[in-house]
Amino acid sequence: MGNTNILRIGQPIGTLWGYRRLGTWGTAEADEAAKYNRLPGDLKWEDINKDGKIDGKDETIIGRSYPKWNMNIANTFQLGKFDLSFDIRIVMGVNTVNATKHSVEDRQAIASSSRTVLNAWTPENQNTHIAQIRHYNAGYDTHMDDWWVEDGSFIRGQNIVLGYSLPTRFGKVNFQRLRIYASAQNFFLIDDYSGYDPEALTGFGGQLNANMEFFQYPRPRTYNLGLNIVF
Secondary structure, three states, X not given: OOOOEEOOOOOOOOEEEEEOXXXXXXXXXXXXXXXXXXXXXXXXXXXXXXXXXXXXXXXXXXXXXXXXXXXXXXXXXXXXXXEEEEEXXXXXXXXXXEHHHHHHHHOOOOOOOOHHHHHOOEOXXXXXXXXXXXOHHHOOOOXXXXXXXXXXXXXXXXXXXXXXXOOOEEOOEEOXXXXXXXXEEEEEEEEOOOOOOOOOOOOOOXXXXXXXXXXXXXXXXXXEEEEEEEO
């Protein structure tokens, strides 16, 4: 996949770098596509410097891998014998590179595909961003572009706990505290990311090449019931 990030003065660390995908070449554009050594059905990238070829000079900033801001909202409430605590995380202004989408869309004849390849280029379906499905010997495009880059902002319910304090005396047994509770981790996620989880990240290349998701398992959602006993 090559370099996906660039370190540049005046730009955030981990700035995403690549081509701008315009769509796919149509049959009516066959002559123009040939100038770029492309065929109808191939991916079409923007020739930014207008020199008649697609190369590293046409790469540009296509996103950011670190958020503009993030925050946590946490609090604890108590009403009578009930108590409620929660922790909500908010991350905004960040992009996630969906390399999973690249693999299941751009490598159709090599890797397992998603149902989005049903919208791949055909002579009857030319207004699409997904290249024509071809035999794997034909190769595939693996250049980083903005089609992989998605909004990685999210609001996540990190943790929530609801408890109830029971009477501290049962017959002849006294307790300092007796409390039952139910808790949930990762109890909700609000996002526009097309993959499982914008935060389930591969982390290829360390801190300067961050925020890429490639077939990562999503964070689990867990539920617990518990009992606190203090004698």
